[in-house]
Amino acid sequence: MTRNTEEMQSHIPVMLREFLEYCSPQRDERWIDGTFGYGGHAMALLERGCKVLALDWDEEAQKRAELLKEKREQFYFFRKNFSEMAEACFQIGWKDVDGILLDLGVSLGQLKDPKRGFSFHHPEAPLDMRMNQQSEKTAAVLLNNLTEEELIKLFSVVCNSKESRKLATGLVGLRSTKLIQKVGDFLEVIKKAHLFKKKGSHAATKPFLALRIAVNEELEHLERGLLEGTRLLKGGGRIAIISFHSTEDRIVKEFLRSHCVPKHRRGQGEEKQSQEMFFYKIEKILVSSEESKRNPRSRSARLRIGWKIISQGKST
């Protein structure tokens, strides 16, 4: 058995039970897994007899998907961003889909790999943080080239304004003496900034998250993916998003809420509902205490689902 096969078999997908229970994927339905990773959710969909189009822009995920491609019919993989899912569907002749899953963020494998620079536990690692290794924009490129104002903006997506300013000033000071290259260089700036940290968390958690979000343009891709995905959904189709921090969850929540028919109008004829209203129902499900004990990485996970209005097809 290869290392990839072993890792795929031992991987624990987050909130799988809830995803299956609420979305209820059926045999022969077409599903998009926009964040293939280790294929945990994709395999569960295949087990249920669904056709799966999987996407991931990471090279390692692509290698793992190759293993599934050999064994499974009705499984397609593209090394693409999920914000390009319509193009991937077009390439395999799918006009619409029954369901979409986005399990956001990085995988444990990406986080643990010291070469990738995602984790503050590897000070000697290069400051990389790209999920897509074909992109030229690494974390080091951003930290060495953005203006102080741009750095403040980058951090303020996650940190407060005082923290963001301290980090930006520290980085501008450090890069006037040397090139910023390693995780340890960024940690040095974080340490000197004396940031407030919540009990039990590391001072580097928020600055690392902000930098990763910027390197991968995560929020922009999420906004595009939600809209593009929802347009691809058949009437009655479901879009399910698992998020791990409040910045991305806020985007998902606002998107679902602003496109959901208000409760007081749900009984009315669908023709009266605005074209901008995609969903007849939305739900938020929190990770169970049992799962967060078993898999502490899942403790902040939230699953949000939107069900598309029945009479609306792809042309919405």
Ligand SMILES: C[S@@+](CC[C@H](N)C(=O)[O-])C[C@H]1O[C@@H](n2cnc3c(N)ncnc32)[C@H](O)[C@@H]1O
């Ligand atoms: C949390 S993991 C997904 C785990 C997967 N559901 C499983 O059970 O194995 C997130 C994966 O999504 C990928 N990813 C994150 N954002 C992406 C995006 N915008 N487009 C494509 N892939 C993305 C990452 O490279 C990573 O492999």
